Amino acid sequence: MKLLTWSFLLLAMVALSRAAAAADATEAPEEEKTNDQGKSDVVKRAAPCNQGWTSINGRLFIYISTPMTWAQAERNCISLGGTLASVHSAQEYSDIQRLILSATSASKETWIGGSDAQEEGVWLWADGSSFGYSHWCQGExxxxxxxxxxxxxxxxxSKCWDxxxxNVRLPSVCSTRK
Structure with a gap:
């Protein structure tokens, strides 16, 4: 009788574990963050291809309106399954600008994935792709x-790069492969 009871409990635990895992897979978890004013900023995680992602040139992009530092924005993009966006052509840059414009009705200054923090003057994309295209403002x-x-x-x-x-807080654009 004890063996039968233990078997039933074990099966019930396995079934509950599977149900919880299935629920986790279908719901995007929330990550709570605290901003400088001590207020909570909840960032909803989403799998790529979910609502809000836009297909551009074989990749998916999403505009994140919440102002964050560059590192916070990159960490947020990673939690969404991507990185801060890299840009590889004038057309792609124009498409990303249209994405921002459609989300905000403005051409807001926005983080993308370029950085030379590793070595001064050597610009790298957060996604590891080649930094072959640039759109620097004059003197930048x-x-x-x-x-x-x-x-x-x-x-x-000029709506160019700078x-x-x-540590400045700006909105951001994330991208990922399809």
Missing amino acids: PSNGYKMQHCLQMNYSD DHLC
Whole structure:
């Protein structure tokens, strides 16, 4: 009788574990973060191809309106299954600008995945792809104060690229492969 009871309990535990795993797979977990004012910012995780992602040139992109530092934005993109976006052509840059414009009705300064924090003047994409295309503003990258190591897009009236202080809070664009 005891063996039968233990067998039933074991089967019930396995069934509950499988049900919980299935629920986790279908619901995107939330990650709670605290901002500088001590308020909670809840960031909803989502699997790529979910609502909000836009297909551009064989990759998926999403605009994140929550202002974050570059590192926080990259960590958030990773939690979504991607990285801060890399840009590989003028057309792709224009498409990403349209994505931001459609989400905000403006051309906001926004983090993308370029950084030279590892070595001054050597720009790398967070996704590891080649940094072959650039759209720097005139006089950029300037490395002002010798501390500007992160790439923002839509800078100035020219809507070009600027190296910026990484601890500034901006919206961001994430990308991932399909």
